[in-house]
Structures are given as C-alpha cells and as structure tokens.
Amino acid sequence: ILDDPDLKDIDPTVLKHCHAAAATCILEAGKQKADISAISTCLEDCKLDKERIEQFCTEYQHRELVTVVSFSIGRSPLHITDVSWRLEYQIKNSQLHKTYQPSYLVTLNVENSDSGSHPDVSFSCTMEQLQDLVGKLKDAAKSLERATQM
Amino acid sequence: MLLVLSAEHRAHLGCLPRAGGAAVGELGRLALEQLRRGAAPRACETAARKLNIGVDTIQHGVEGLVYLLTESSKLMISEVDFHDSIHVLGFSDELNKSLLQLYLDNRKEIRSILGELAPRLPSYHSLEWRLDVQLASRSLRQQIKPAVTMKLHLNQNEDQTAQVLQTDPATLLHLIQQLEQALGEMKMNHCRRIVRNMK
Numbered sequence: 001i002l003d004d005p006d007l008k009d010i011d012p013t014v015l016k017h018c019h020a021a022a023a024t025c026i027l028e029a030g031k032q033k034a035d036i037s038a039i040s041t042c043l044e045d046c047k048l049d050k051e052r053i054e055q056f057c058t059e060y061q062h063r064e065l066v067t068v069v070s071f072s073i074g075r076s077p078l079h080i081t082d083v084s085w086r087l088e089y090q091i092k093n094s095q096l097h098k099t100y101q102p103s104y105l106v107t108l109n110v111e112n113s114d115s116g117s118h119p120d121v122s123f124s125c126t127m128e129q130l131q132d133l134v135g136k137l138k139d140a141a142k143s144l145e146r147a148t149q150m
Numbered sequence: 151m152l153l154v155l156s157a158e159h160r161a162h163l164g165c166l167p168r169a170g171g172a173a174v175g176e177l178g179r180l181a182l183e184q185l186r187r188g189a190a191p192r193a194c195e196t197a198a199r200k201l202n203i204g205v206d207t208i209q210h211g212v213e214g215l216v217y218l219l220t221e222s223s224k225l226m227i228s229e230v231d232f233h234d235s236i237h238v239l240g241f242s243d244e245l246n247k248s249l250l251q252l253y254l255d256n257r258k259e260i261r262s263i264l265g266e267l268a269p270r271l272p273s274y275h276s277l278e279w280r281l282d283v284q285l286a287s288r289s290l291r292q293q294i295k296p297a298v299t300m301k302l303h304l305n306q307n308e309d310q311t312a313q314v315l316q317t318d319p320a321t322l323l324h325l326i327q328q329l330e331q332a333l334g335e336m337k338m339n340h341c342r343r344i345v346r347n348m349k
Contacts, residue, residue: 027289030290031289031290032291032292033292067290070289070290071290071293071295073287073288073289073290074287074288076297076316077299077314077316078313078314078315079317079318080315080316080317080325081321082321082324083324083325083329084328085328085329085332087332087335087341089345091348093268093269094268095224095264095265095267096261096264097225098226099265099268100345100348100349102336102341102345104332106274106329106332108315110315121302121313122271123271123272123273123274123302123304124270124272124274125273127333127336130274130332131333132276133274134326134330136277137277137279137322137325137329138326140279140298140300140322141319141323143281144281144296144298144322147281
C-alpha cells in the first residue's frame with residue numbers, strides 16, 4: 001500500500017495504522033463469524049459514516065480466503081500426509097541364513113505444523129500385524145461414517 | 151554345504167575324545183547355556199573339577215562346541231553335511247553321533263536366538279485411535295474440523311515407544327486404500343511364485 005499512487009498523499013504512518021486496523025477488524029470479525037449487522041453496529045460505534053460502512057461490508061463478503069487461512073492456523077500433533085510401503089522377502093542376514101521371511105516396511109509421511117518438516121515414521125511389520133493395523137484404521141473410518149450420519 | 155573348521159577350532163574340540171562320553175554331555179550342556187545366557191566361568195570351573203580336566207581345556211572345549219553349533223545352525227546344514235564336516239576331526243562314531251544329536255535337538259532354539267541378533271527396524275506393536283472434532287481455536291471460533299488422533303506403539307530393541315499422530319478423514323481413507331493394496335500384493339502370483347521357489 002505504500003507504493004499505491006492513489007495513496008501517496010497520505011502520511012505513511014497513518015496509512016500503516018489504517019491498514020493494520022482494517023486487517024485486525026477483518027480477522028476478528030472472521031474469527032467470531034460476525035454477520036453484516038454486527039459489523040455495521042461495531043463500525044457505527046467507531047463513528048464511520050454509512051457509505052464507508054457499506055463499502056467495508058461489501059469487501060468483507062469476499063472473506064472466504066481469510067477463513068481458510070484462519071482454519072489452518074493452530075497447533076496439532078504431527079499430521080500424517082501420506083504413506084508408502086515396501087514388501088520384502090528376507091533370504092539371509094549376517095547372523096542367520098535361510099531365513100525366508102516376508103515383511104513389510106511402512107513409512108508414514110508426516111508434517112509438523114510448526115517447522116514444516118519432520119523425520120518420517122518408519123516401521124516394519126509382518127502380514128498379520130499389517131492386517132491388524134488396517135483393521136483398526138477401518139474401525140476408525142467406520143466410526144467417522146457413523147458420526148456423520150448422526 | 152560343508153563346514154570348514156580352522157586348526158585352532160580343531161585343537162579346541164580335540165579335548166572331547168579324551169574327556170569321555172559323560173563329559174561330552176556336560177560340555178554340550180555348558181555350550182547351550184553359554185548360548186542362552188552368556189559365558190559362565192564358574193560353571194566351567196565346577197565341570198573341570200568334576201571331570202578332572204583343566205579349566206582352560208574345558209573352556210576351549212565349550213567354546214569350540216558353541217562355534218560348531220552356531221555355524222551349523224546358521225547355515226542350516228543337513229545331517230549328512232554335519233557328519234562329513236566333523237569327520238575330519240577323526241572322532242569315534244559314538245562321539246560323532248552324540249554331536250549330531252546335540253546339533254539336531256537344539257538347532258531350532260539356536261536359530262531363534264541368532265534371529266534376535268539380526269539388525270532390526272522399529273517394528274509395529276499396536277495402534278490406538280480416537281475421533282476428535284475441533285470446535286474452536288485461538289484464530290477461529292465455531293469450527294467443525296474432524297480429525298483422527300492415533301497413538302502408534304512401536305518396539306525398538308526391547309524399548310516400546312509411542313508416537314502421537316493425527317490425520318484428517320480424507321487422508322485416513324487414502325491410508326486404508328494404500329495399505330490394503332500392500333496386503334493384496336502378498337496374494338499376487340508373483341509373490342506366491344517367489345515364496346514357493348525359495349524354500
């Protein structure tokens with residue numbers, strides 16, 4: 001906004017204050033999910049004239065993006081984004097030959113809301129253990145489905 | 151496949167014929183205990199006194215037996231190969247038979263002990279899950295954000311670790327689909343053929 005030709009006549013400090021105030025107002029209104037009448041009342045208390053209030057409210061209607069951003073801010077445990085797997089058949093190792101054992105190696109790709117990166121969680125399991133894991137995940141999905149139907 | 155015994159190894163096992171039948175049983179027992187629980191010098195001393203043989207000889211004999219048994223079990227050599235491998239030691243038939251019996255009786259147990267020494271990744275133990283709905287946060291009120299919170303229990307070298315993870319419903323369904331595909335692979339012809347042919 002400091003480079004905008006329409007605004008170059010205004011004192012930059014005042015401009016910054018206005019911008020910050022407008023941004024805070026939009027964020028707070030979005031946070032509380034305030035409707036138009038609530039915002040109008042609030043702005044009237046701040047001694048803004050009708051025309052300005054109308055303009056502000058029209059612009060505010062385009063606030064989907066703000067809500068989306070606010071929605072994603074916040075702390076949470078490590079978030080799983082993807083999974084990759086590998087099926088291997090062990091023939092021998094340094095301690096034991098002729099082992100002949102199949103096993104899965106599963107890697108959960110994980111994202112951290114803070115730093116954006118985190119070592120992925122990897123583990124090995126047998127077919128039975130993987131079946132157990134998938135069974136439990138399916139239970140979780142089923143209970144999600146039931147919850148949405150309530 | 152034959153075992154190749156080094157000169158030192160042969161020298162260590164050389165004490166066996168002199169010790170006699172009962173001693174072989176005793177040394178065999180000591181060897182297995184050493185494999186299960188580690189070296190036990192006092193047990194060797196007791197055996198040395200009982201059999202009237204030097205402690206060092208007993209120690210070497212036990213170590214020789216341990217090595218013979220672990221190598222044979224590791225390679226899973228057949229009866230015939232085992233017999234041919236120890237034939238070079240020039241022992242009596244009776245001694246050879248006792249050693250073979252010792253090998254066959256304990257092969258499975260020794261293999262499971264060796265199996266625990268192999269390098270391992272953290273392995274799956276169990277999973278607990280919980281369905282959560284986020285209703286509000288510092289930056290946004292009046293939300294409905296479903297999430298599945300999970301506690302993944304893993305075993306790493308006898309330590310149990312628990313990791314708390316979260317995922318959204320869409321990713322959960324994706325995880326289930328991917329892992330079901332992984333399970334399906336074992337039943338495919340390719341895997342079945344390999345498992346069948348590599349036994």
